[in-house]
Amino acid sequence: MYSSLTSGATSHKNISESSNFILRAYYSNNNVLFAFCFANELFFVVLYLSSFGFTGSVRMVLWVLAVLTGPICTGKQIINCIQFANASKSLAQVDIEERKHSKKN
Known part of the structure; x- marks a missing residue:
């Protein structure tokens, strides 16, 4: 965000057509952006909950959630x-x- 603001951009989410295609796809659709952020955070919550040693169906649900959110x-x-x-x-x-500007002055 800081680098965007120092270069004169109004938001770090404004991605030019010449920038990386992955970032353009990521920021061009708010649903994709939300899904990535949500799954990212959910993965870490699942890892935390897994540390409590649940058994049975809770353990299975946590494992499935980890498998689904891990790649995201x-x-x-x-x-x-x-x-x-x-x-x-x-x-x-x-x-x-x-x-360069300071050397000229």
Whole structure:
């Protein structure tokens, strides 16, 4: 979010057509965005609940939820890494431009 604001964007969710196709797909549909965020958080809640050693049907429900939300959580973490890489590049570009400007003055 910080890198978006330093580059003049009004929101970190405004993705240009030239940006990564995964991020464009992620931010272009609010339902997809919600599903990824919800499944990501649910996966971690399920992992936490699994630590209590439930047995029987509760354990089975937790296992099924983990299997269903795990791949989505993995996808969300990949998206996070892509966002981190893009933000790093953006901040580096802003820094380079500021240094060029300060050397001219």
